Amino acid sequence: MFRFLLLTLLAAFAVSASAEGDANKIAADALHKVAPNAKLQSVSPAPLAGFYSVVADGHAIYVSTDGKYLIEGHVVDVAAKRDIMEDSLQGVRKAAVQGIPASNRLTFAPPHPKHHVTVFTDPDCPYCRQFHKQIAEYNRLGIAVDYLLFPLPIHKGADLKSVTVWCSKDRNTSFTEAINGANLPQQTCANPIGDIIHIAETTGITGTPAVLADDGSMLGGYVAPDQLAKQLDALDAAPAK
């Protein structure tokens, strides 16, 4: 009896493993037919029946389960009036955010945080500045903020400013000064900024600020403190995905 049960379990496991293998193969074959050099990152069933939700090169796409059709762009849930294509990126974003060690972040946290967000930020981005001007308020609302320095190529010199912040003795103070426009004497040292840029590129993060929850969901660009607290409360209240 026990043996029978074990066999059944094994068989079930094998079936699910092979279904997953098939999905990966179908998605990879379809993707590479259209974009031979694209790097496949993840494959999962899409909310839209008959499709796989696929992430490749930091972009979300859908591939039909028969491998015949590929869609890039937006998938709008008509009733919710929301683009659900982006949701596909949540998985890779969660893994990426969790994979970044605390030593590669700039942390502004209250003593007993209730919530935690990861924010991709650029010292020369106006909305990043607006966000940071209110850092005390985010903290007061129980939100710990982990910044990742992500200088955008469109901001000339933002990369050097970011490196300078990272290499200074008191990173948090330097960050606050730099984002408020101070011209700090340039410093260089080993830094995680290249890694962070790579993570952003492979998770579809193209602008700053980008505010992510621990489950990888994108909470927005600039979000005001009380609004962010509300969104985080709602996420906590929602059943875990």
Add this chain to the structure above:
Amino acid sequence: MLKKLFALVVLAAVTSVHADDGEKTVRDAMHSLLPLAVIDHIVKSDLPGFYEVIVSGQVVYVSADGKYLLQGNLYDVPGKKDLTAARLAAMRQIAVEKLPASKKIVFAPEHPKHTVTVFTDVDCPYCRQFHKQIDQFNKAGIAVNYVLFPLDIHPGADKKASALWCAADRNTAYTEAMNGRAPAAGPTSCANPVAETKALAISLGINATPTILAEDGTTVNSSKTVSPELLLGELDRLAAEHAKQGGKVATR
């Protein structure tokens, strides 16, 4: 016999009611997202379970149950074909062919090998750059049909467009305008197609100038329009590709 015919008629009616239901569902879905959308066209898509909708010169896909809208590019994977781009090109090809030569400004060699349609604006720097080489394009066997599309971001461009249209020698006036000169003395207004061609461009989803369309309605990548050699090569390539697909345009 009569009974059988009647049954067929009823069946046909039922089927068509069903088809209409699908279209109505799709139409309702579109209007719930975009209340003012003007839908040009709804047909069953190649993608099973979806309708293809053309709205304001854009191609989107709506699931038959009206729950999802896909916007972007749909690829036929085995055929390695961007179905959305192909549909858009086909739509533009038909519209551009329908527009009579009398509403275009034509610069053509005697025996053109290719013809491009260029949506152009008097005040657009890249349109000017393109026109600087008009003789060389013609010499390379490329006929250029300009369609006036003054952009709203260029105040006064619409007036300049109608003024050059109304000049005695339209082609010369166009060249003058491209060099920043107003047309020589003459009427500055007359019956002209500028409003019509502008509306046409917008209805085709064209939102920039110059937009350069090949014979098959494909938008030529701007990097391929900087010299006669590059443009000729690209037009040859597109024509060959088109011929390979049996010259078949995805029209319905």
